């Protein structure tokens with residue numbers, strides 16, 4: 158490298174790193190006033206105060222929360238709307254994701270068929286939306302980790318690797334945990350500070366919660382169709398109290414998160430150089446269970462874990478989870494397996510590309526009743542071997558000598574439509 162070029166690069170690096178260290182990382186919060194424009198949300202007319210519309214209450218409260226936050230230099234506030242207009246739900250979540258926001262707060266009012274319903278409630282992302290949420294997280298996060306510890310563990314991020322997916326799942330849980338924390342603080346303030354009735358914090362599958370790659374809450378500040386509460390929602394006093402309660406909750410939330418991540422995120426400490434983890438010589442898979450029973454992908458016996466490699470060995474099906482040559486990821490995979498309910502799981506080392514000396518690998522493509530000559534498998538594959546053992550017909554295909562080649566062969570078969578096959582070790 159030319160000396161001159163080296164100097165230029167060096168000074169660039171210095172400028173870059175010093176601005177990086179000096180610039181304070183602000184906590185970015187997206188405030189979302191529900192509804193707007195032609196979408197009025199819940200609304201009801203009263204003889205004394207006229208029509209109370211959700212879109213007006215949500216905007217007033219949102220602007221008040223934002224004005225308080227903007228006075229605090231730790232925060233960067235982004236609004237999905239500041240006027241009486243209607244951004245679509247995707248506009249709102251896209252804005253939050255693009256901004257790499259740290260928190261998303263959507264403000265709404267409730268309504269009910271029952272005229273007696275009243276009180277506040279806060280929603281967090283629902284229990285059954287993890288897959289979709291995971292897709293969003295994959296798409297939106299190139300730097301996906303909340304804290305330094307995770308960053309070290311999953312330093313190199315490859316979105317398609319099983320390790321990264323496990324990391325993303327862990328992160329989803331953290332989002333949910335954080336959202337529940339904020340929800341509890343908001344509802345707590347409504348009860349303790351404003352002496353209101355809280356219906357609680359709930360999980361619900363809502364677009365603005367589902368499509369965000371960050372902790373997110375949706376606050377129902379009260380019932381528009383409940384006369385007393387509606388008057389409160391429309392009043393200056395009510396809107397001030399509600400926005401103060403939300404503001405205080407956000408401040409306490411940030412403090413709690415800062416404590417968790419070890420110091421305020423607004424003070425960027427210089428990064429300490431730490432040696433990269435050295436890969437292990439062997440690959441490690443987690444042995445979940447050995448069983449004479451064949452379980453297909455998605456079977457409840459596999460407790461929701463993906464990336465399982467079943468391996469038939471001496472008449473037993475062995476189910477292995479994950480594969481890695483990093484000790485830290487191996488530990489996390491083992492913990493994930495134990496958390497999923499495989500208490501006796503343990504890590505097994507596989508020497509990469511090890512050739513079987515006595516025997517070979519083949520793919521068991523089917524086990525059960527005798528296959529008809531017109532069956533999909535026999536029509537698709539030539540040279541399928543058939544064996545009968547205690548009344549069961551076993552069909553196998555191919556002969557390779559390393560596990561890696563067997564996995565490759567199995568993938569080939571899968572692309573031909575032959576699913577749920579099993580790699581089998583044959584001793585000769």
Ligand SMILES: [Zn+2]
Pocket residue numbers: 191192198199211265266
């Ligand atoms: Zn609403």
